[in-house]
Amino acid sequence: MKKRTVLALLLPLSLMLSGCFSNKAELGSEKNPVKLFFIPSVDAKVIESNSKAFKEYLEANTPYKFEINIPQSYVAVVEAFGTKRADVAAMTTFSYLLAHDKYGAEALITVLRHGEATYKAMFVAKAGGPIKTVADLNGKKVAFVDPASTSGYILPMKLLKSRNVVPKETVFAAKHDNVISMVYQGQVDGGAAFYTPPGPDGKLDDARRLVLTQYPDVEKKVAIIELTDAVPNDPVIFRKELPPEMKTKIVDALLAFVKTPEGAKAFKEIYAVTDLKKATDADYDIVRGMLKELGKDPAELMKK
DSSP, X not given: OOHHHHHHHHHHHHHHHHHHHHOOOOTTSSSSOEEEEEOOSSOXXXXXXXXXXXXXXXXXXSSOOEEEEOOSSHHHHHHHHHTTOOSEEEOOHHHHHHHHHHHOOEEEEEEEBTTBSEEEEEEEEETTSSOOSGGGGTTSEEXXXXXXXXXXXXXXXXXHHHTTOOOSEEEEOSSHHHHHHHHHTTSSSEEEEEEOOOOTTOOOOSGGXXXXXXXXXXXXXXXXXXXXXXXXXXXXXXXXXXXXXHHHHHHHHHHHHTTSHHHHHHHHHHHOOOEEEEOOGGGGHHHHHXXXXXXXXXXXXXXX
């Protein structure tokens, strides 16, 4: 077969294959839905059952289709922005800084809890036990959530460093409820998790509420020994390459969703969120200053 004939046969084939790989479905369509990620800070079943409400509302109130994802770790959510497998995500404050620094992700919404746009972390220990202050954790076994968790690691570590407290052993429990359970069961001397003040009804709203079903007496058995400084609440972040119109429509839909009975319930059960407000990256500069004070950077913590 002559060379010219072979080229004539291969050219249509190469064009056809090129078309197969380049004609990816439009983002937001049935075949290429917007990927919405939720960080695994609470039980995946809780997130999964409530995330359905997000999907239904967003698809009914935007022109886009959505796919819900709940990965195994905070860092997995961050890396999903690097591979363009994540388009929108509910993140922790610190995880957002990782995603922004590495991949340019943008914080466009900050969550509110009982009207507050900031939050604190807490150290807890067995009520009535020997651990009564943060200083008592020196040389002890302490449970944290995840190296990329603001309330479950960064804020607590800043407090420990300021007091020159060095645990003998640290454990990463992956979720806030696991930290509380470990303290309740006496597996660790103390633990760090998110703090939210009680709501208007006086009901428990910090991380201990996550295990009330298993341990109805958790408020009596696990005590708060100290709170950390406050930082901006968790953001909802967007992949930088998303079209501006898409970002606007999704932001507006989420702001409206939290005002509905279904949205209020879903946000409350997943992340104890009571409202949302628009945000910018500059809102999180205070956290960058905190990392600088700790002598750490996002890339370093990403490797943990």
